[in-house]
Amino acid sequence: MVPPLSTRLTTQRLVLRPPRTGDIGELRRLLRHNQAHLNPWNPAPRPGEDPTSITEVSNTVLRHRREWKSGRSFSFMLALLTDPGRLIGKIALNGIMRGAMHGAYLGYWMDVDHQNGGLCTEGISAVLDFAFGPARLHRVQAAIMPHNPRSLRVIEKLGFRREGYAERYLQIAGKWEDHILFARTREEHPVPDGSRHDNAVA
Ligand SMILES: CC(C)(COP(=O)(O)OP(=O)(O)OC[C@H]1O[C@@H](n2cnc3c(N)ncnc32)[C@H](O)[C@@H]1OP(=O)(O)O)[C@@H](O)C(=O)NCCC(=O)NCCS
Numbered sequence: 189m190v191p192p193l194s195t196r197l198t199t200q201r202l203v204l205r206p207p208r209t210g211d212i213g214e215l216r217r218l219l220r221h222n223q224a225h226l227n228p229w230n231p232a233p234r235p236g237e238d239p240t241s242i243t244e245v246s247n248t249v250l251r252h253r254r255e256w257k258s259g260r261s262f263s264f265m266l267a268l269l270t271d272p273g274r275l276i277g278k279i280a281l282n283g284i285m286r287g288a289m290h291g292a293y294l295g296y297w298m299d300v301d302h303q304n305g306g307l308c309t310e311g312i313s314a315v316l317d318f319a320f321g322p323a324r325l326h327r328v329q330a331a332i333m334p335h336n337p338r339s340l341r342v343i344e345k346l347g348f349r350r351e352g353y354a355e356r357y358l359q360i361a362g363k364w365e366d367h368i369l370f371a372r373t374r375e376e377h378p379v380p381d382g383s384r385h386d387n388a389v390a
Pocket of ligand 1: 225226229296297298299302303304305306307308309310331332333336337338339341342
């Protein structure tokens with residue numbers, strides 16, 4: 189069973205929840221503010237496409253909600269508990285595979301003005317509890333470019349295990365980039381009491 193779209197995770201400082209249509213204006217502001225910060229780490233948009241246009245942001249929100257409902261991905265918007273209306277980042281479990289895998293790819297970014305305060309690490313930790321708890325995943329994978337020290341530090345702090353080095357793995361900002369591959373499995377991540385779920389292969 190897929191966790192409901194009403195899912196809401198809280199940490200000491202953050203609230204994490206799926207995007208909703210009421211977020212479109214705020215998400216657009218956040219993406220526009222962070223364009224220069226995020227462009228080096230994202231796939232380049234298609235020619236003529238503006239990922240911060242109302243149409244694209246609306247499509248993104250609707251796609252995230254569709255994919256959540258069908259269990260294909262779980263995307264969380266982040267906000268501070270003290271200011272829940274202002275979005276500050278996103279953490280997602282993408283490309284969910286069931287069957288013999290029960291795995292997902294982790295993606296994340298944080299508002300440029302909210303970096304280096306441990307917020308992304310705090311948010312991912314809660315998303316991992318969700319992944320290995322209600323989402324019944326067994327493996328969460330991350331791929332990071334060798335020249336992204338902040339992201340490498342986040343994944344190190346979270347205790348991910350390095351699994352390999354993939355040459356020309358993803359096309360980022362128009363260039364096929366090498367990535368270091370990391371993973372964490374259910375056995376390595378004790379799930380807090382109360383969110384235990386059977387993640388046996390289905
Ligand atoms: C990567 C990113 C999500 C981290 O968010 P964040 O909220 O700053 O993360 P945290 O504060 O939890 O941790 C960042 C760590 O990197 C460290 N750091 C910052 N700049 C660094 C640098 N140049 N070299 C090494 N470490 C650095 C910080 O000191 C902190 O470590 P610490 O807690 O031990 O002091 C954010 O920088 C970002 O959005 N980057 C652009 C998008 C991106 O790279 N996404 C990931 C793609 S794989």
